[in-house]
Amino acid sequence: xxxxxxxxxxxxxxxxxxxxxxxxxxxxxxxxxxxxxxxxxxxxxxxxxxxxxxxxxxxxxxxxxxxxxxxxxxxxxxxxxxxxxxxxxxxxxxxxxxxxxxxxxxxxxxxxxxxxxxxxxxxxxxxxxxxxxxxxxxxxxxxxxxxxxxxxxxxxxxxxxxxxxxxxxxxxxxxxxxxxxxxxxxxxxxxxxxxxxxxxxxxxxxxxxxxxxxxxxxxxxxxxxxxxxxxxxxxxxxxxxxxxxxxxxxxxxxxxxxxxxxxxxxxxxxxxxxxxxxxxxxxxxxxxxxxxxxxxxxxxxxxxxxxxxxxxxxx
Amino acid sequence: xxxxxxxxxxxxxxxxxxxxxxxxxxxxxxxxxxxxxxxxxxxxxxxxxxxxxxxxxxxxxxxxxxxxxxxxxxxxxxxxxxxxxxxxxxxxxxxxxxxxxxxxxxxxxxxxxx
Numbered sequence: 001x002x003x004x005x006x007x008x009x010x011x012x013x014x015x016x017x018x019x020x021x022x023x024x025x026x027x028x029x030x031x032x033x034x035x036x037x038x039x040x041x042x043x044x045x046x047x048x049x050x051x052x053x054x055x056x057x058x059x060x061x062x063x064x065x066x067x068x069x070x071x072x073x074x075x076x077x078x079x080x081x082x083x084x085x086x087x088x089x090x091x092x093x094x095x096x097x098x099x100x101x102x103x104x105x106x107x108x109x110x111x112x113x114x115x116x117x118x119x120x121x122x123x124x125x126x127x128x129x130x131x132x133x134x135x136x137x138x139x140x141x142x143x144x145x146x147x148x149x150x151x152x153x154x155x156x157x158x159x160x161x162x163x164x165x166x167x168x169x170x171x172x173x174x175x176x177x178x179x180x181x182x183x184x185x186x187x188x189x190x191x192x193x194x195x196x197x198x199x200x201x202x203x204x205x206x207x208x209x210x211x212x213x214x215x216x217x218x219x220x221x222x223x224x225x226x227x228x229x230x231x232x233x234x235x236x237x238x239x240x241x242x243x244x245x246x247x248x249x250x251x252x253x254x255x256x257x258x259x260x261x262x263x264x265x266x267x268x269x270x271x272x273x274x275x276x277x278x279x280x281x282x283x284x285x286x287x288x289x290x291x292x293x294x295x296x297x298x299x300x301x302x303x304x305x306x307x308x309x310x311x312x313x314x315x
Numbered sequence: 316x317x318x319x320x321x322x323x324x325x326x327x328x329x330x331x332x333x334x335x336x337x338x339x340x341x342x343x344x345x346x347x348x349x350x351x352x353x354x355x356x357x358x359x360x361x362x363x364x365x366x367x368x369x370x371x372x373x374x375x376x377x378x379x380x381x382x383x384x385x386x387x388x389x390x391x392x393x394x395x396x397x398x399x400x401x402x403x404x405x406x407x408x409x410x411x412x413x414x415x416x417x418x419x420x421x422x423x424x425x426x427x428x429x
Contacts, residue, residue: 298389
């Protein structure tokens, strides 16, 4: 296992060639034609779908207008209480209202997304395919507060049965990850990172097993974080997910369970975790291009109740 | 006699003082002794304590049960009630589609496109 994760930065094809003959004798699976694995930073994708729905509080209204095939403008209004980050256990909220203007340019080769808020925050995302296998992804968050802006650029290289990524960010952040398909269902990966500003470095290992009925993933990092997740597809439109997270440094353990129902006119996601937090998100399609969203989150431990509703027009 | 009885009725120490001398006072002394011996008996004392404890525990139990019921109820309201409503709606749509298909003979793809 360790041989697969040790060269996260090496993007050459020498690694799969060297590792494959070792396993080829055991089974009749064609180990030279393994499927390309999922990117390393997305290995929990299915579990996140039902366990981390985009819950919000207050009102939100999103409007997207496509000007032509590739270019679209978006407007959104957000109103509701915002939590102030504080050290004390009780939450402090104050009412806020924001308008957000955005522009999207979507092309098969180039994707540009920009968002600007009335409080001066700017988000930008770029995805550009430099060649067939190499692509560049960059995200930037700029604020008018000092030391809160950050920029991260990712170079992704997609091989035949492996993917590797090199990450560069401000604050001297360097990261690299590599994931390799070992069998048609199992893939193993690893990552290293170094944050120069905070003088922190770490190494992590990940494994993912998926077939058409279930997905199981595990991730261990030297920061003390252990994440295990399991997603079972009960039906083609129903999936159940569970996740176990353990942080060795802060010694906290969280287990959560969620469901994801895709019905004909709506999508419903719900989750409950061991911290006494319950959440649900309902996206109801009222008409073509008109969605109604209801969000609910109850934190029994903190006695924090968040409810929100919204409309999405366009898309 | 009557005056002493009244006096005995009014103030306890007077009755206690007269109980040693007068007949009616002696009868009252027996009664009070019996009641006091009953009220000070370990059985009654224990009973009282048990009743007190039981009431306390019952109150705590009722409170925690209520809290648990509240948490369970609100969780149910958030997680399960929307699911039931939406699944019911979906089932209704499917039924309606089937009915339309059987009545009009239209292909189900036409009705689902609405």
